[in-house]
Each structure stands twice: as structure tokens, then as C-alpha cells.
Amino acid sequence: ETGVTQSPTHLIKTRGQQVTLRCSSQSGHNTVSWYQQALGQGPQFIFQYYREEENGRGNFPPRFSGLQFPNYSSELNVNALELDDSALYLCASSSEGGDEQYFGPGTRLTVT
Amino acid sequence: GESVGLHLPTLSVQEGDNSIINCAYSNSASDYFIWYKQESGKGPQFIIDIRSNMDKRQGQRVTVLLNKTVKHLSLQIAATQPGDSAVYFCAESDNYGQNFVFGPGTRLSVLP
Numbered sequence A: 001e002t003g004v005t006q007s008p009t010h011l012i013k014t015r016g017q018q019v020t021l022r023c024s025s026q027s028g029h030n031t032v033s034w035y036q037q038a039l040g041q042g043p044q045f046i047f048q049y050y051r052e053e054e055n056g057r058g059n060f061p062p063r064f065s066g067l068q069f070p071n072y073s074s075e076l077n078v079n080a081l082e083l084d085d086s087a088l089y090l091c092a093s094s095s096e097g098g099d100e101q102y103f104g105p106g107t108r109l110t111v112t
Numbered sequence B: 001g002e003s004v005g006l007h008l009p010t011l012s013v014q015e016g017d018n019s020i021i022n023c024a025y026s027n028s029a030s031d032y033f034i035w036y037k038q039e040s041g042k043g044p045q046f047i048i049d050i051r052s053n054m055d056k057r058q059g060q061r062v063t064v065l066l067n068k069t070v071k072h073l074s075l076q077i078a079a080t081q082p083g084d085s086a087v088y089f090c091a092e093s094d095n096y097g098q099n100f101v102f103g104p105g106t107r108l109s110v111l112p
Helices: none
Strands: A005-007 A010-013 A019-024 A031-037 A044-050 A053-057 A064-068 A074-078 A087-094 A107-111 B010-014 B019-025 B032-038 B045-051 B056-058 B062-067 B072-077 B086-093 B106-111
Touching: A005 A087, A010 A019, A019 A087, A019 A107, A031 A074, A044 A064, A074 A087, B010 B019, B019 B086, B019 B106, B032 B062, B032 B072, B045 B056, B045 B062, B045 B072, B072 B086
Parallel strands: A010 A107, B010 B106
Antiparallel strands: A005 A019, A019 A074, A031 A044, A031 A087, A044 A053, A064 A074, A087 A107, B019 B072, B032 B045, B032 B086, B056 B062, B062 B072, B086 B106
């Protein structure tokens, strides 16, 4: 196990609703990245947080937003959910200056 | 945008044989590459990485080869075991480990 935890494990939401996913990074890691993984595809980079600031963003609309807290845990918020947002959401933590990312088990989001 | 792809979506090998998983990337500025293994219901697990100033790196039963001339990456698994059955992703970064771009994945099946 990597020491990265995510909650909840599974979530079902209705189109138009808002969702918050949570991630606790591995001890000593101050960088968290979020990815969206659609079924049968590779993870797609959403954004990265470093010391509570957004530090890079992929090709996702503004309704995908995030936060990182002083203890380096993180949240991913998605507003106005769409059916295509159904996916596995992964967070990965890394240490300062470290490239290797350690992934959590993911949150499976289903939008109906 | 830049993308990472795989030649073979599925690969079946006999237990004990060597496996070779291939990956093509298109961003000539990528300077860091990682191979991940993802088992069902789990997040990606780091296998091995390589920087663009190297062309080969070996780990325990795994070897990564990088050919920058043709923008090709491969993962070799020696003496493939049933526990190696999973989906394998290559990922690239051109920004010191930020904004990783993942390929679609190759499913490796190990036959008894």
C-alpha cells in the first residue's frame, strides 16, 4: 500500500449536483495531483497542488476545482455534474522535488 | 495536444516467458517517463522510471528501454508470473514530473 487514502470509495450523484472527493497524502508528501480515469482508459491529469497552491492544470473546465490544506490533504470539487464525469478519480502524492507519484485507490463516481 | 499511446492493447504470455510492452510518445520535450501497473480496483502502482538522459534502466525483473530517436518506450518483464497480470500504463512528463500524460494502457494476461 502507498499510504495515500481517498474517500469515499464509491459515490452516486445526479446530473447537475456537486461533489467533493477527498485525499490524504502519504506522510511527508506536500504535492498532490488529481486524475480522472474513464473506464478502459488511462488517467487524465486534472491539476496539481503544491503547498496549498494550484501548480499546474490539465484540460478540464473550471467546474473542476480543488483545495489543499496545511496538512497537505486535498479535495477535488466538481460542480454541475455531467454524465461524462462518471469515472474513477485518483489522487497521487509526491514529495518536494520528487517525481515518483504514489496513487491512492481512487473514488468511483457514477453520475446518473 | 501531446499524447502517449500504446501499440498493443492486449498481450497474452505464458507463465515463465518474458513480456515486452511497448509505448509510443509524441512529445519530443518529454524528459521523464514512468511505467505503472494497475490491478483491478486499485490505483496505479509505480514500477520503474527513466529520465531522458538514459536509454536503459533495470529493476527487479523489469527493464525499461527508451529510444528518443523514434520516441519509443518499452517495458520488459522477465519470467512473467501470474501476479504480473494487470493493465500497464506508460506516462510521460515534460515538466519535472508535473502534468503526466498517460497512455491508454495494455492489458497483460499471464497464461498458466
